[in-house]
Amino acid sequence: MDTDAIKGLGTAEKDQLRFITCGSVDDGKSTLIGRLLHDSKMIYEDQMQALARDSVKHGTTGNDIDFALLVDGLEAEREQGITIDVAYRFFNTPRRSFMVADTPGHEQYTRNMATGASNAQLAVILIDARKGVLVQTKRHSFICSLLGIRHVVVAVNKIDLVDYRKEVFDRIVGDYVAFASTLGFTSIVPIPMSARYGDNIINRSGNTDWYHGPCLMDYLESIDIESEMQGLPFRFPVQWVNRPNLDFRGYAGTVASGHIAVGDEIVVAASGRNSRVKRIATYDGDLAQAEAGDAVTITLADEIDIGRGDILARPTERPEVADQFAAHLIWMDQEAMVPGRSYAFRIGTQSIATGSVTHIKHKIDVNTREHLAATTLGLNEIGFCNVATALPVSFDAYEVNRRTGSFIMIDRYTNRTVGAGLITFPLRRATNIAWQPLSVGKAERAELKHQKPCILWFTGLSGAGKSTIANIVDQKLFAMSRHTMLLDGDNVRHGLNRDLGFTEADRVENIRRVGEVAKLIMDAGLIAICSFISPYRAERDMVRGLVEEGEFIEVFVDTPIEECVRRDPKGLYSKAKSGKIKNFTGIDAPYEAPTGPEIHLKTIAQQPAQLADDVVKALIERGVIAAI
Incomplete structure (x- = not known):
């Protein structure tokens, strides 16, 4: 088939416009979508009959059909008359196909609204003609701008309830344009409409003879979106390496932006x-x-190393490659985001097993756009953060290319998507810093000491006996002429971590720093003995991930909380119970016990010396040290 024929096939297909409706509660978002579906002849007879029945039961429009019920599918939404989840609907006209997302208006559903906006090319922001520009209007406009939407329809809805007055429309449009002037929208098109009665939805309305712009459908059908992606640099994220036989190696994926031709250099x-x-x-x-x-599947003239997640580009238009970058982060999980905690990342087709937010520069009040100080991010909050990944990633700034500038964060244990990010700029390009090769390494130093280096990590509640047992283990290994270094939770807070408190964020950072130090100690060929409450599994596993398989030995000093409270060697439990100490593990802060520790010490009816012997015996069995 020749090129012209291929082009002919491409232009015969209708393109798709993805847009969202958003705005304050009860501004008519769902009604507008229902009206579009109805007037575009996309509702079947049985659906109309069901809609009529639902309008009697749940409707809010008297004897009229309540078109909002076409979209508000959840029973809770129908009973409350609001949209909670993101509802997607598809419809077609002779000129274009559409995917519309109806997004919730309440602030507590910001993550849902952001989800709907993330793939949209245009936003229809509804404003109740009786109420004008509200805080919710500004919040949703800011989120749309942040998520890269550049085309906005300002739908001044319920114009019928203000007698179709032009001065009301003009005032609202003036207020909105003044507010949105700093949001970076490419186009703002205001339209007066009544979603309930269909004014200026599919056809121009005689009730607004003073309005000379397009009706909503005409504008949605005619706006040019696709050319914007064509003008961007070529980006091809490899989704799959296709190797059906020895004679064919292809790289499958979808062209994210730009264009490429046979013979072009990549x-x-x-x-x-x-x-x-x-x-x-x-x-x-x-x-x-x-x-x-x-x-498509692209084959190359040369055999080069390419895998899933790689991005192909033109040599003169390469994306950024970095392992640290700044980004806006929308937090979408009930459990707060804590800097330093390890998460999995997915950027396009690239999967990064380990990464973290290293610093929150500020949190953004989405209602006022004010920058606020923050140490964590809670559900629906947005922050501007520094991010570090274990491996370099390829990306563009989100404002340049939404397809290659966004990422999601994933909880490594539950596989939940917990955050969505928009990359702003690289902080440290991966090519700027490289590992300096060393002539004497961990293996050589360990051989000199006749032992295998490892991290022996004691974890348990305060008062469980960690420090006592770890100290006896250290003494026994010293007597056996083994080379060790003991790091104790209290001791490091006098120096290395003296700037940290006991909030969740500080606890995470405490263990992150200790883990890096323990790795350095182990690299010197030593056995690093670490005694820390380390209440969170994520941080203990983060330290485990710093070293090779078998080099992290978790020792769970298992003492019931009742026994720890009875012992209370430092008087901390009594202070915590009286409120003098906050965020104390086991009282008002959680302890996540190990699920599969390498060594499990149950301390009830056991003496510390005997438990220390058990640890030394386990080290001998693992080949860390030899028996004497």
């Missing part, structure tokens, strides 16, 4: 390796060129 963003495009293959045959949105 580069692997992360490695810098170059080649040329040999073929652009599809199920229906080869193409001469591919552009944004095309799902």
Whole structure:
């Protein structure tokens, strides 16, 4: 098939516009979508009959059909007359296909609204003509701007309830444009409308003969969105390496932006390796060129190392490659985000097993756009943060390319998506700093000491006996001429971690620092003995991830909380119970016990010396040290 025929097929297909409706509660978002579906002839007869029945039961429009019920599918939404979840609907006209997301108005559903906006190309922001621009209007406009939406329809709805007065419309539009002037929108198109009665939805209304702009459907059908992606640099995230036989190696994925042709030179963003495009293959045959949105398999003239997650680009238009970057982060989980805690990241097709937010520069009040100091981010909060990943990643700034500038954060234990991020700029390019090779390494130093280096990590409640047992273990190993270094939770807070308190964020940072020090001690060929409450599994596993398999030995000093309170060697439990100490583990802060420790010490009816012997015996069995 020739190139012209291929182009002809491409233009025959209708493109899709993805847009959202947002605004304050009861501004008519769901009603507007229902009206669009109805007037576009996208509702079947049985749906209309069901809608009529639901309008009698749940409707808010008297004897009229309540079009909002087409979208508000959750029973809770219908009973309350609000939208809670994000509802997606698809419909077509002869000129274009559409995917519309109806997003919730309440502030507690900010994450839902952000989810709907993340893939949208245009926002229809509804404003009740009786109320004008509200705080919710500003909040949703800010989130739309933050998420890269550049085209906005200001739908001044319920214009019928103010007698279709032009001066009301003009005042609201003036207020909105003045507010939105700093949000970076490319276009703002105001339309007076009544979603309930259909004014200026599908056809121009005679009730607003003073309005000379387009009706909503005409504008949605005509706005040019696709050319924006075509004008961006070529980006091809590799989703899959296709190797059906020895004679074919292709890289499958969807062109995220720009275009590419057979014979063009490309580069692997992360490695810098170059080649040329040999073929652009599809199920229906080869193409001469591919552009944004095309799902293709690209073969190259040279055999170079490419895997899932790599990004192909033009050599003169490479994306950033860095392992640290600044980003806006929208937190979407009930459990707060704590800097230093380890999460998994997904950036396009790239999966990074380990990364963390290293610092929250500020939190953003989405109602006022004020920058606030913060040490954590809670559900629905937005912060501007520094992020570090274990491996370098390829990306563009989100404002330049939404497809390659966004990421999600994933809880490593539950696999929940907990955050969504928008990259702003790199902090440290991965090519700027490299590991300095050392002539004498961990293995050589350990051989000199006749032992295997490891991190022996004692964890348990305050008063469990960790420090006592760890100290006896240290003494016994010293007597055996073994080389150790003991790090104790209280001792490091006199020096290295004297600036940290006992909030969750400070506890996470405390263990992060200690973990890095323990790794350095182990790299010197020593056995690093660490005694810390370390209440969170995530941080203990973070330290485990710093070293090789088998080098982290978790020792759970298992003493019931009742026994720890009875012992109370430092008087801390009594102070915590009286309120003199806050965030005390076991009282008003959680302790997450190990689920599969390498060594499990149950201390009831056991003496510390005997438990220390058990630890030494376990080290001998693991080959860390030899028996004497």
